[in-house]
Amino acid sequence: MNEMLQAWIDACVGTPGTLGGGIRLPDGLVLSRSADESFPTERIERVLAHLAEFQPQLPAAIPAPLASTWLFEQGRIRCVVRPDGCLLGIAVRSETEAAAKLDQLTDAFLALE
Amino acid sequence: MDDDAVFLGTIADLFAAWSQDKWRIHQAGSADQALDVLKKEKIDVIVVDANMPVLDGVQFLKVLSRRHPELKKVMLTGLATEEKRSACLASGAELFIEKPRSSDGLKAVFAMLDELMTWKPREGFQGMLRKVGLQDVIQMECLGRNSCVLEISNPQTTGRLYIEEGSLIHAILGNLSGEKALQKLLSLAGGSFQLLPFESPPQRTINGPWEFLLMEAARVRDESAQAGAQEETSPEAGAPGVQSTVVETLVSSEQGEVLYEWQIQNAPARVAWLQGVTQLAAAMAAEAPLGGFDRLEIKAGNGRAVAQTRADRLVFVRTTSQTLSS
Numbered sequence: 392m393n394e395m396l397q398a399w400i401d402a403c404v405g406t407p408g409t410l411g412g413g414i415r416l417p418d419g420l421v422l423s424r425s426a427d428e429s430f431p432t433e434r435i436e437r438v439l440a441h442l443a444e445f446q447p448q449l450p451a452a453i454p455a456p457l458a459s460t461w462l463f464e465q466g467r468i469r470c471v472v473r474p475d476g477c478l479l480g481i482a483v484r485s486e487t488e489a490a491a492k493l494d495q496l497t498d499a500f501l502a503l504e
Numbered sequence: 505m506d507d508d509a510v511f512l513g514t515i516a517d518l519f520a521a522w523s524q525d526k527w528r529i530h531q532a533g534s535a536d537q538a539l540d541v542l543k544k545e546k547i548d549v550i551v552v553d554a555n556m557p558v559l560d561g562v563q564f565l566k567v568l569s570r571r572h573p574e575l576k577k578v579m580l581t582g583l584a585t586e587e588k589r590s591a592c593l594a595s596g597a598e599l600f601i602e603k604p605r606s607s608d609g610l611k612a613v614f615a616m617l618d619e620l621m622t623w624k625p626r627e628g629f630q631g632m633l634r635k636v637g638l639q640d641v642i643q644m645e646c647l648g649r650n651s652c653v654l655e656i657s658n659p660q661t662t663g664r665l666y667i668e669e670g671s672l673i674h675a676i677l678g679n680l681s682g683e684k685a686l687q688k689l690l691s692l693a694g695g696s697f698q699l700l701p702f703e704s705p706p707q708r709t710i711n712g713p714w715e716f717l718l719m720e721a722a723r724v725r726d727e728s729a730q731a732g733a734q735e736e737t738s739p740e741a742g743a744p745g746v747q748s749t750v751v752e753t754l755v756s757s758e759q760g761e762v763l764y765e766w767q768i769q770n771a772p773a774r775v776a777w778l779q780g781v782t783q784l785a786a787a788m789a790a791e792a793p794l795g796g797f798d799r800l801e802i803k804a805g806n807g808r809a810v811a812q813t814r815a816d817r818l819v820f821v822r823t824t825s826q827t828l829s830s
Contacts, residue, residue: 410792427793434791441788450777452752452769453822454805461785464795468788482792 396477397422399503403496408487410466415439417476430482439480442470446478458497469493471500505531505538505564506553506580515610522614535564542572548621552597554581554588562591569596576620580613589650590701599644615763615817616647639690639718646670646714651702656689663689666705672714674705682709683717690721713753713766716821719810723801751807752822754778763817778818781811 396414401424404412410430413423423435449456461468466484473479479500483489506512516529530545532538535556541547550568554561561579568577578599579592589600599620604610638656642665645652649670656663663677663685675685710717755764756775765771785797799812807824 410794429793430791438788438791441784441791445780445784448777448780449802450774453802453809454807456802456804459800459802461788461800462798463785463789463792464798466792466794468792468794482794484794 393420393422396503397424399500400424400479403481406483406489406492408484408489410482410484411435412479412481413439415443415478415480435480435482438468438482439478442468442480443478445470446472457501460493466490467493469497471497473501473503505533505535505550505556507533507556508553509533518610519614519617522611523618535567538564539567539571542568542575547572547575549576549578549617551578551580551617554579554592562588562595565592565595565597578617578620587701589652600650611763612647612649615757616644619643619647642667642672642714642718646672653700653702655698655700656692658692661692664705665689666702668702670714672710672717673708674710676705676709681707683720686710686717687721687724690718691724713764713821715755715764715819716753716810716823719799719812719819719821722799723810751824752809752820754818754820756818758818768820774820775818778811778813778820782813782818785813 393416396416400412400414400422403409404424404426410427411423411425411432411434413421413432413435415421421436421439423432423439425432425435445459456472458469458471461470466482467490468480468482471479479497481489481493481496483493512531512533516531519527520529528545530541530547532541538550538552542550552561552564552568556564561581565577565579568575577597578601579597580601580603581588581592582603592600599616601613601616604613638654641654644650645654645667647670651668654665654667656665661678663675665672665686666674672686675682675689677685677688680688752768753764753766754762754768754771754774756762756771756778760772760775760779762771762775765774768774781800782797785800789795789797797813799810802809802811805824807822809820809822812819
């Protein structure tokens with residue numbers, strides 16, 4: 392399972408414009424891949440930890456999110472949490488192929504078996 | 505500048521306290537005194553009482569525009585009329601504000617002045633209000649609960665936005681009207697705009713809080729840019745047949761004071777959450793080389809929520825969507 396997820400995330404970060412991304416499993420294990428030296432795996436893992444920390448803090452009024460996107464001046468971080476607790480976090484630069492494919496990537500992550 | 509020394513002293517004390525002494529406030533009881541201060545000090549913004557003896561506010565604005573073209577000028581008046589407002593804006597005022605009569609009104613004026621000090625011109629647009637951009641002007645007009653018509657033009661097209669007592673009520677651009685016209689107007693890459701006296705539009709096509717409308721326009725603009733089809737996109741593209749309804753709105757100061765809320769069940773908790781979003785965004789910005797944080801968008805259930813952090817404001821808006829049968 393983990394090898395399959397690692398292969399999946401490796402393939403994802405190959406899209407031009409991706410800085411890096413990873414999957415955090417419910418047991419805390421992180422599978423990550425960097426695609427840009429300015430965003431190494433240690434940083435990716437810290438971002439994933441922040442995203443995981445954020446999920447339980449969502450106000451009760453907001454239904455469980457399908458996806459959340461943190462938008463910055465030069466790019467965005469997409470976070471998707473599956474019903475089984477697996478969390479995807481991926482950082483992409485604005486106006487790139489990777490940014491345009493974020494919704495597609497979200498659907499693919501939710502459909503992973 | 506005001507000839508009412510008591511009003512001047514009260515405002516100066518309050519604004520100094522609210523700015524946490526970041527503002528240096530100079531007081532002048534006449535045009536001569538004000539010009540003297542301007543000669544000796546570097547002033548960012550001047551607030552002028554419209555009804556001064558000897559030299560009235562509009563005449564004084566013209567003097568200021570000539571002698572200090574970079575100075576941001578705000579006109580404060582006890583009795584706001586559309587004629588006076590047009591005259592002040594045409595004479596170089598960036599803002600025209602009615603004198604507040606309550607503590608909340610004073611806070612709104614403080615917030616407007618605070619924003620005005622940090623505003624810079626946006627690329628691509630020039631207008632009667634020289635130092636601020638189109639979106640900023642809309643924000644100022646809405647915050648000031650003003651009524652006006654904004655006419656926006658570029659070589660290809662001309663559109664209009666109608667603001668009545670601080671609410672965006674109508675937009676028109678070619679064959680488009682309502683939110684689609686507003687979004688298209690705000691996505692124009694350049695052009696000019698001018699502020700006209702308010703006149704009733706033929707119909708009301710826009711409802712909902714202006715904060716949400718501007719954020720929604722920003723989202724649509726981002727998504728259009730993302731698709732690389734800002735100009736080529738069909739005006740009808742987007743979500744035909746889908747109606748969005750705002751179900752919660754909250755605006756707070758950076759310090760956590762609730763400035764506006766609508767249908768938020770536990771406003772202090774939501775403000776705390778927004779402050780948490782800001783802190784988390786800062787932590788992530790330190791890790792990922794993506795620049796400063798703009799906003800968080802959450803897609804949830806049949807709607808979405810947006811949390812936006814500004815220099816002095818936190819904004820939260822949640823909507824639900826409903827597909828309309830044709």
